Amino acid sequence: MENTGHTEVLIAGAGPTGLLLALWLTRLGVKARIVDPKPGPTEESRAIGVQARTMEFYDQLGLGAEALTRGRHFDAVNLWVQGRLRSQVRLRGVGDDLTPHPYLYILTQDQNETMLLEHLEKSGGAVAWRTELSGFTQDENGVSATLRRGDATETVHAAFLAGCDGARSTVRHGLSVPFTGGTQVQTFYVADVSVTGKLREGDMNLSLDDTHFSAFFPMPEPNRHRVVGQLPEGADEHVTFESVRPEVEAHGLARVGDVHWFSTYRSHHRVAERFRVGRAFLLGDAGHVHSPVGGQGMNTGLGDAANLAWKLAQALRGGDLAVLNTYETERRPFAVSLVNTTDRVFSGVVNPSALARFIRTWVVPAVLPILVRPRAVRRRMFLTVSQTRIHYPDSPLSTGQAGRVRGGDRLPWVPDGASSNYGALKSLDWQLHVYGSLTSEVQTWCAAWGLPLHVFPFSRVARRAGLTQNALYLVRPDGYVGMAVPRFEQASLDAYAERWLPKVKSGGVQAGQ
Numbered sequence: 001m002e003n004t005g006h007t008e009v010l011i012a013g014a015g016p017t018g019l020l021l022a023l024w025l026t027r028l029g030v031k032a033r034i035v036d037p038k039p040g041p042t043e044e045s046r047a048i049g050v051q052a053r054t055m056e057f058y059d060q061l062g063l064g065a066e067a068l069t070r071g072r073h074f075d076a077v078n079l080w081v082q083g084r085l086r087s088q089v090r091l092r093g094v095g096d097d098l099t100p101h102p103y104l105y106i107l108t109q110d111q112n113e114t115m116l117l118e119h120l121e122k123s124g125g126a127v128a129w130r131t132e133l134s135g136f137t138q139d140e141n142g143v144s145a146t147l148r149r150g151d152a153t154e155t156v157h158a159a160f161l162a163g164c165d166g167a168r169s170t171v172r173h174g175l176s177v178p179f180t181g182g183t184q185v186q187t188f189y190v191a192d193v194s195v196t197g198k199l200r201e202g203d204m205n206l207s208l209d210d211t212h213f214s215a216f217f218p219m220p221e222p223n224r225h226r227v228v229g230q231l232p233e234g235a236d237e238h239v240t241f242e243s244v245r246p247e248v249e250a251h252g253l254a255r256v257g258d259v260h261w262f263s264t265y266r267s268h269h270r271v272a273e274r275f276r277v278g279r280a281f282l283l284g285d286a287g288h289v290h291s292p293v294g295g296q297g298m299n300t301g302l303g304d305a306a307n308l309a310w311k312l313a314q315a316l317r318g319g320d321l322a323v324l325n326t327y328e329t330e331r332r333p334f335a336v337s338l339v340n341t342t343d344r345v346f347s348g349v350v351n352p353s354a355l356a357r358f359i360r361t362w363v364v365p366a367v368l369p370i371l372v373r374p375r376a377v378r379r380r381m382f383l384t385v386s387q388t389r390i391h392y393p394d395s396p397l398s399t400g401q402a403g404r405v406r407g408g409d410r411l412p413w414v415p416d417g418a419s420s421n422y423g424a425l426k427s428l429d430w431q432l433h434v435y436g437s438l439t440s441e442v443q444t445w446c447a448a449w450g451l452p453l454h455v456f457p458f459s460r461v462a463r464r465a466g467l468t469q470n471a472l473y474l475v476r477p478d479g480y481v482g483m484a485v486p487r488f489e490q491a492s493l494d495a496y497a498e499r500w501l502p503k504v505k506s507g508g509v510q511a512g513q
């Protein structure tokens with residue numbers, strides 16, 4: 001049986017990346033169709049870390065409070081060497097002024113997917129499960145894709161195709177985009193286990209000795225941990241937890257009770273050479289894969305989705321198609337640097353040479369406590385891991401500077417009692433922020449461009465965050481500053497708005513919220 005259908009954006013893959021893209025597009029009123037050959041969302045915990053920047057995107061969509069009821073925080077990493085606690089890195093407090101979510105947060109991939117799916121359905125969307133993208137063609141007007149469900153096929157015409165279909169992406173293969181990089185020689189295991197023992201409950205615990213490492217992450221359930229380590233050399237890939245139990249329980253650190261999930265995997269480090277070809281895009285693992293060090297993979301896919309959703313919506317509503325080029329310009333350099341960094345850290349952790357073992361078990365434990373003592377170092381670590389440091393200074397969308405805030409920076413978070421300037425981002429719109437007082441010309445300009453205007457008091461917090469009193473910050477729908485100007489400059493603001501702002505809008509002045 002063959003059918004035909006139409007949609008604005010066809011999304012291949014309902015993992016976390018595809019689900020967030022579908023939800024964001026649906027909220028923006030875009031007709032999105034999302035398909036996945038699986039029967040339903042992932043049931044395995046897989047990715048477990050949700051970073052602060054992701055929580056901020058969830059807040060924009062109204063999911064943040066709910067996410068906080070489903071997972072758990074942790075804010076310390078303990079380093080154990082040969083069963084002795086040698087060092088502790090405490091991140092509590094270092095990001096309190098940076099983000100409403102100044103901690104490391106555990107919310108497993110299956111929990112993320114379930115939450116995103118529920119909200120997609122509440123917003124009127126749905127996933128077509130058991131349906132795969134089997135091929136596609138494109139021209140300057142759109143994409144024609146073949147979907148297969150059992151014996152039935154359907155041709156879908158879409159304006160854009162989003163490849164959120166994971167590391168083996170059909171979309172990436174269809175575009176003939178090379179996936180450059182390699183695969184680690186080591187094989188790893190990952191298990192969700194109930195644990196008692198010396199491990200510090202509620203923290204992350206990293207255990208090293210001459211021959212192996214085990215990393216224990218606290219899971220939302222009490223005494224439950226995710227443990228990750230390296231399979232013994234020569235081990236069969238079809239091993240069970242019993243093969244690694246002696247390592248996991250070495251030095252009396254952990255005694256494992258129930259094993260809820262066990263799996264093995266080889267780690268890859270690859271980035272697609274292009275993230276966009278014509279009307280097709282690559283997001284998430286379809287565009288970049290790397291070791292799970294630092295819990296960045298799922299978050300980077302979610303960040304890709306937040307970056308592309310509003311650009312697709314704007315292009316579909318008559319905006320300049322050039323905005324779509326900025327997806328690759330902004331997201332690919334970050335993916336490349338992430339893959340390189342995680343690869344370096346990972347190689348250091350698993351390198352079997354005598355020198356590397358010496359550094360791991362003697363040098364690192366001795367030096368780490370001194371290195372991480374300064375708050376500035378721990379703050380930089382938090383900024384990196386939380387993804388709140390991601391910015392796009394080289395994007396064509398980024399221009400100007402007012403105070404320390406430049407075009408391309410993430411809008412600084414300015415709390416004011418129980419509310420903050422981030423409340424305004426829930427509209428998922430372009431908007432102008434002024435911290436201080438307003439002139440009538442700014443008001444007139446916003447009205448002319450149909451741009452929502454948010455005025456906040458110029459508080460000490462705003463000053464500390466690097467904002468300038470009465471400056472103008474033109475904020476993108478994903479919470480990054482597009483343009484920053486210290487004072488009203490009609491010509492440059494008009495030029496920017498002409499180029500990048502959507503054409504149809506309704507505006508109005510809104511006092512700080």
Ligand SMILES: Cc1cc2nc3c(=O)[nH]c(=O)nc-3n(C[C@H](O)[C@H](O)[C@H](O)COP(=O)(O)OP(=O)(O)OC[C@H]3O[C@@H](n4cnc5c(N)ncnc54)[C@H](O)[C@@H]3O)c2cc1C
Pocket residue numbers: 012013014015016017018035036037038046047048049050109131132133134164165166167169170190265283284285286292294295296297298299300301
């Ligand atoms: C053991 C492990 C631990 C990890 N830990 C972390 C962590 O702590 N933090 C973190 O951020 N990341 C972690 N990751 C990485 C994380 O799981 C991935 O980065 C994340 O799943 C990527 O999401 P995605 O939606 O891009 O791709 P996927 O989750 O792979 O989803 C792709 C989807 O596309 C579907 N699909 C495939 N082919 C087609 C097709 N032809 N048509 C339609 N759909 C298709 C698939 O069925 C799948 O549902 C971990 C990964 C593993 C394996």
